[in-house]
Amino acid sequence: MTKQTFFTLLIILCVSILLTLCFIIFTCAGSGKAGARSKTETQIVIEPELEPETENDDEEKEEQQIIYGSANTQPRVSHQTSAVSSSGLRHIRGRVNTSEINPVNFENPDIEILKQMGADPYLISFFSGEQFYKNADYDRAITEYTASINRNSDFPASFVSRGNAYMRKRDYNRAIEDFSRAIRLDGTKAEYYNYRGFARIELALSRNTGEFNTAIEDFTRALSINRNYIDALINRSHAFYQTGNFDRVIEDCDNIIRLEPLNAVIWNRRGSAWYRKDDDDRAIRDFSEAIRINPGYATAYRNRGNAYQSKGDTERAAADFAAAQRLQSR
Numbered sequence: 001m002t003k004q005t006f007f008t009l010l011i012i013l014c015v016s017i018l019l020t021l022c023f024i025i026f027t028c029a030g031s032g033k034a035g036a037r038s039k040t041e042t043q044i045v046i047e048p049e050l051e052p053e054t055e056n057d058d059e060e061k062e063e064q065q066i067i068y069g070s071a072n073t074q075p076r077v078s079h080q081t082s083a084v085s086s087s088g089l090r091h092i093r094g095r096v097n098t099s100e101i102n103p104v105n106f107e108n109p110d111i112e113i114l115k116q117m118g119a120d121p122y123l124i125s126f127f128s129g130e131q132f133y134k135n136a137d138y139d140r141a142i143t144e145y146t147a148s149i150n151r152n153s154d155f156p157a158s159f160v161s162r163g164n165a166y167m168r169k170r171d172y173n174r175a176i177e178d179f180s181r182a183i184r185l186d187g188t189k190a191e192y193y194n195y196r197g198f199a200r201i202e203l204a205l206s207r208n209t210g211e212f213n214t215a216i217e218d219f220t221r222a223l224s225i226n227r228n229y230i231d232a233l234i235n236r237s238h239a240f241y242q243t244g245n246f247d248r249v250i251e252d253c254d255n256i257i258r259l260e261p262l263n264a265v266i267w268n269r270r271g272s273a274w275y276r277k278d279d280d281d282r283a284i285r286d287f288s289e290a291i292r293i294n295p296g297y298a299t300a301y302r303n304r305g306n307a308y309q310s311k312g313d314t315e316r317a318a319a320d321f322a323a324a325q326r327l328q329s330r
Helices: 003-045 058-070 111-117 121-134 138-151 156-168 172-185 190-207 213-225 230-243 246-259 264-276 280-293 298-311 314-328
Strands: 082-084 090-092
Touching: 111 121, 121 138, 121 156, 138 156, 156 172, 156 190, 172 190, 190 213, 190 230, 213 230, 230 246, 230 264, 246 264, 264 280, 264 298, 280 298, 298 314
Parallel strands: none
Antiparallel strands: 082 090
16 A cells, blocks of 8 residues: 555545534534424423412502502692782682592492402592592592591501592691691602692681791692602792792792793793782783783783783783783683
């Protein structure tokens, strides 16, 4: 055997060994991939069965309480009324948003279904009260909220909702008491302070006492929790207006306009504050902006007419008074 023949056979042998090794490696890899895919498919198709719920499962009940107490789908309700100031300029009274504190997680809860679900009795009473409240049956709503409180006095939503019902009945003292009890249970909710402040304003106005400082303290506390809480800013600006602190009214209105630049009522309120500070030009600019935003805003026309009249521009004043009269007669 020649040397050339020997090397040729050696090369053929090496190539054969290399091909055999490659075949073995690819075969093992393919088998591994198929096994992994089969295992994954089995995990997706075959799911473990869930254990049935038990009636005495305290953890499950606690989860239900959290769900019922945190949802927030109640329609937004704002109390906005107008009043005439001593200068003849008008302004809104305040704003309160019930959707922030009425924890309803669906529009029309079926009480019987809730009972079948094993919801706690205090929650059943609470939701029953919510239904009566929506139907404007405030006496029966109060009865249900009271039943909820008797069954669980640590549930702040029942106190807040009962406070709302008392507000509707103009029983401001009881409303304040309920909002205060809710605050004692949970002092972290800006909405609770806003509600109590609003009730205190209504009480002061109903008795003509002029005592608005406690309301201002509540709104300020709400804003310390949430500095961009627009309802508390609106209500505090109203309280400041009642006390004659027009600089603070303007300051709050500045912040409100930053958050709600198209709020015609607040442009009108800031204009009213400028008017009370004898700055007719700035008042006219704010009233004009309110009218631009809402061309049908009769109050802003009348207020701008007052400012024009104060400047001695009787022609423009007469035109604004006439526009206000036309809008109000529609």
